Amino acid sequence: MNESLLLRPAAPGVWELVLNRPGCHNAFDDALIAAMIQQLDNAAHLLDLRLLVLRSTGRHFSAGADLAWMQRAAGYSRRQNLADAEQLALLLRRLDQFPGPTLALVQGAAYGGALGLVACCDLVVAAADARFCLSEVRLGLIPATIAPYVLRALGPRQARRYMLTAELIPAREAERLGLVHLLAEPGQSLDEAAAPLIRALLRNGPVALAAAKQLIREFAYRPINGPLIEDSARRIAELRAGAEAQEGIGAFLQKRPPAWEDEDVH
Template identity: 40%
Template sequence: MFETISISTDARGVATLMLNRPDKHNAMSGRMIEELMAAAARLAADDAVRVVVLTGAGQTFCAGGDLAWMQAQMAADADTRFREARKLAEALQALNTLPKPLIGAMQGNAFGGGVGMACVCDVTVGVDTLKMGLTETRLGLIPATIGPYVVARMGEARARRVFMSARIFDAAEAVELGLLARAVPADRLMDAVEAEVVPYLACAPGAVAAAKKLTRDLGPRIDDSVIDMTIGALVERWEGDEAKEGIAAFFDKRAPAWAAKG
């Protein structure tokens, strides 16, 4: 029984994987990360599922990592930090390599890890009012475990425009950056998602899975060595003084020490 996500499947074999912490803006807690791993395994093994749609409950698609969860990692011992960081990295990779088409339906904003969630989808459409941003550096952190998927989606040149600045950008720029295939009015979102889903229902499921694997094999390398490098980079930031100050400042509702005055 899931607590932070839900899965439903229609008669056609179209499954909806919904992030379901609307009161927390679908921020990824330790529990949600574990449940996403379990969901990916379940969906991958279910021959009745032809396509998966990833969306969120409430007004926000995903606000990124749960800050209370990140704060706990900074207070934990080294083994716990590595274990939790690996869970996050493995959940992202499980979704990225899901042997079914994964269609992102962004009904609201995405920040930090939420951008990473959009990038593990094969195609993502969103409402034209949404905002996005890789906001980690404001907290003294970096987009580490999501980094390979963000750079694979945008390419290095476009990623460098937004990867380090924590700048918030709108749906039109998200399309330009390659994060969204298109942005549509909210009342047309599900029509746009349906337009992405329907072609797959005429395709051989095994061929779709093989074609998806081939695109990953031909694309930027995201293997165990890359994932291990991102885990190390994330843990290093968790252990640093900037992350401690950034997270503390967030909970204290004040500007961090490095923020420009005036």
């Protein structure tokens, strides 16, 4: 069993993927990346999973890439180096396209590739003292594999600043920039801060949530034209005829909770 990464149930419908290398500030290497890819695949097939929470143990969310791993990779052949980088790219894609909602809970530092993981999650709650950094250029590197997700989260104008300066981004600024959705109050735990968001997510239809994620991913930045409008009509028509929508509409009209809503979710 790989104790550096844990996949565990946290509450009905909620599973946690936990980075568990506090001794090295949850820095990730090729082994942890491979384990995360495998566990994301496992989580995607859990029938009772309705929300995946990405979090870590210790003082810091993650320091990013393990420098010992990066130094080792420098000695790889070009083919080995490319294959290694492609694994991180695959991890980011799997997290970004995870079928259910994803929520990152961030404490302490989230540097380099860890900021990329955060940018891939649907929702982000950060501690008041959390800090973020695109630190790659300080090491003579670039944030290449995380760039598509960071650019989407920050926009190219802000990315120009933070990718080029490698400045620290305090939690409050990360919230203003849109990287973080919600900040915990001083003295408030991340679990307490995230609880209202989790309750809100668990009230919603699982099929609809997955379809909404796909809708955002495939509609963002597309021109509003005939094909897009036709596609939008097809999607709502198909969902409306489905069992989940019929249950949701029926529950609303009958003033009762839908079948997917746990009685404790209020």
